[in-house]
Amino acid sequence: MTNLTNHTALVTGAAKRLGRAISLALGREGANVVLHYRSSHEEAEALAGELEAMGVHAWTVQADFADPAQTESLVARAGELAGPLDLLVNSASDFPPSTMAEVRWEDLQQQLAVTAWAPFELCRSFARQAAAGSIVNLLDSRVTASDFSHVAYLWAKQLLAHMTSHLALTYAPGITVNGVAPGLILPPPGQDDSYLEALVHTVPLRRHGAPEDIAAAAVFLLKSPFITGEVIFVDGGRHLEERERA
Ligand SMILES: NC(=O)c1ccc[n+]([C@@H]2O[C@H](COP(=O)([O-])OP(=O)(O)OC[C@H]3O[C@@H](n4cnc5c(N)ncnc54)[C@H](OP(=O)(O)O)[C@@H]3O)[C@@H](O)[C@H]2O)c1
Structure with missing residues (x-):
């Protein structure tokens, strides 16, 4: 798949931040996009308008991944709007702080549902309706290191990284499954750029x-026809530094 024109993507967590940037990039490539959101209805509708103005089709669809039933029905609901999907980007995630001392089973359950189970289940439902296609899962550059301030989040991302390679093998040869592991890109929701500046070192x-x-x-x-099970770290080399120190 070297050209995305007239292909159709589902992007989760698409209304804001990285999901929004990915959706706009897909639109610029000529892909139609189903924009998943949980609570950002207005932002998702506005983005759909921006994409339509670029000359591609866009739809919005709501689901809260804390509820596995909503996760399970999402690909079918997206398909009812847009027809068969052949691109999937799992970007939605939750980033609450949790330490080893304070993390609770409920925190881990919530992270597993949103950050690991939802992308896995969406890959599985996607593969049931697509003989060919491409999937990208958003990971985190710390999947090969550690983050003791967000342990439940990171454990769920590490599970998703394992799932990404298993899914790549399971769905070959028709569907590629890869990961993008962002580093320091945007401050967590509610924080400003000083959060990033303090960590740039x-x-x-x-x-x-x-x-x-x-x-x-x-x-x-998504465009590469011969890469699967790969993770690209987009982090200015931060994972190398953290891995050496771990
Ligand atoms: N930003 C960074 O610098 C960075 C660094 C490392 C990794 N990442 C990873 O890259 C991806 C995108 O990052 P981001 O900063 O754009 O993410 P984000 O802003 O933290 O979250 C993206 C969207 O996920 C949705 N979401 C949260 N909880 C949900 C739930 N229970 N059910 C369904 N959707 C839910 C929210 O949608 P609504 O707004 O509609 O509620 C939110 O806007 C994430 O997987 C993140 O872990 C980002």
């Missing part, structure tokens, strides 16, 4: 990235 390239850097890597993998 941990990045070998001594700067943070932009949402467009992540979108470019996702589009590259």
